[in-house]
Amino acid sequence: MVASTFTLPDKAAVEAMSAEEVLRCCLRHFAGTVALACSFQKEETVLLDMLFGLDPKARVFAIDTHHLFPETYELWREVERRYDTKVEVYEGPPVEDKLWERKPDLYLSIAKVAPLVRALGDLDCWITGVRRDQSPTRANAPKLGWDEAHELWKANPLADWSDDDCWAYIRERGLPYNPLHDQGYESIGDTHSTQPGKGREGRWAGTERTECGLHT
Numbered sequence: 317m318v319a320s321t322f323t324l325p326d327k328a329a330v331e332a333m334s335a336e337e338v339l340r341c342c343l344r345h346f347a348g349t350v351a352l353a354c355s356f357q358k359e360e361t362v363l364l365d366m367l368f369g370l371d372p373k374a375r376v377f378a379i380d381t382h383h384l385f386p387e388t389y390e391l392w393r394e395v396e397r398r399y400d401t402k403v404e405v406y407e408g409p410p411v412e413d414k415l416w417e418r419k420p421d422l423y424l425s426i427a428k429v430a431p432l433v434r435a436l437g438d439l440d441c442w443i444t445g446v447r448r449d450q451s452p453t454r455a456n457a458p459k460l461g462w463d464e465a466h467e468l469w470k471a472n473p474l475a476d477w478s479d480d481d482c483w484a485y486i487r488e489r490g491l492p493y494n495p496l497h498d499q500g501y502e503s504i505g506d507t508h509s510t511q512p513g514k515g516r517e518g519r520w521a522g523t524e525r526t527e528c529g530l531h532t
Contacts (some may be wrong), residue, residue, distance in 0.1 A: 322440070322469065330460050331402075335473035336366050338459050341442050342471050343371050349440040350471075351375035354403060355434075356391045358440070358482045359445025359474055361493045365474075367443070367483075368399045371481050377404035377435045383506040387496050394492050404431075406431035406444040435464070437515075441469035448475050450503070457494055 322345050324330065333341065342350045344454070353378050354360045367374045378392065396403060408426045411451055417422040436442055442488030446457045463470035479502070486493055496504050 317359050317515060318360050323517060324460065324462075326470075327458070328477060331476075332358060332457070333459060334354040334402065334418075335362070335477065336370070338471055338473040339363070339366055340370055342443060342469075343367075343374070343461070346439075346441040346469070349373075349438065350443065351377050351404070351435070351439055352443040353435070353445075354378045355397075355445070355504070356395070356494055358390045358479075358486060358497055359447065359477075360491055362474065362477075363443065363445055364395060364399065365489060365491055368401070370401070372401075374401075375404065376401060379435070380405050381430055381506055382407065382410065383508055385494075385496060385504065385507055385510075387494055391492060392495050398492065404435070406435040410444050416506070436466050438452065439468055441471060442466075443471045445474055446472040446486045447477055452517060 325341070330338070330341075352360070352363055352374065354364065355378065364376065367376070392403060395401070408428075408431050411423055411426055415426075442463075446454050448455050448457050457472045457475045459473060459475045460469065460471045462468075474478055485491075494501075501510060502512075502514055504510055
């Protein structure tokens with residue numbers, strides 16, 4: 317189905333859906349052209365479990381900046397083993413050392429934004445782990461809505477979830493998760509731009525930046 321032909325259910329009805337119901341809606345309406353954007357954080361641990369429970373052959377992609385934490389790469393391998401899947405990889409070319417310090421916007425454009433554009437190229441809908449309580453820039457994220465910036469549908473099934481909701485789900489099911497969370501990292505990105513911190517305050521600490529351009 318082409319994204320533009322999809323008729324969004326009544327907004328109130330979508331907002332009343334559970335996370336699993338949002339995923340089921342996406343899989344039904346965008347069969348073969350929907351994928352989960354996975355950054356191997358606690359939100360994706362939840363979504364991976366739900367998604368593969370609904371469709372063992374579901375599509376998942378990740379952006380490899382070549383500067384992820386070793387713990388993130390290990391979880392990536394564990395996810396592929398656990399769910400007998402192969403995560404689709406999108407990456408940019410190598411960048412000059414310290415480019416993220418000298419020209420952070422250029423770095424993000426090369427390492428994250430451009431690969432994301434390629435990943436979304438054949439999709440009609442993408443699924444993310446965005447939650448409204450992560451930062452003010454995400455406070456109004458809908459559970460399912462049209463993504464004007466990328467011209468396709470975007471699903472945020474966990475939009476109304478809290479950290480506690482995520483951890484309760486993970487612990488009840490004994491799911492593997494990124495061990496950096498146990499070291500105070502609530503949000504995990506590249507090694508050079510991530511520190512322990514609440515919410516997204518550990519990302520680009522000491523700067524005014526809160527987003528890397530993937531969701532804004």
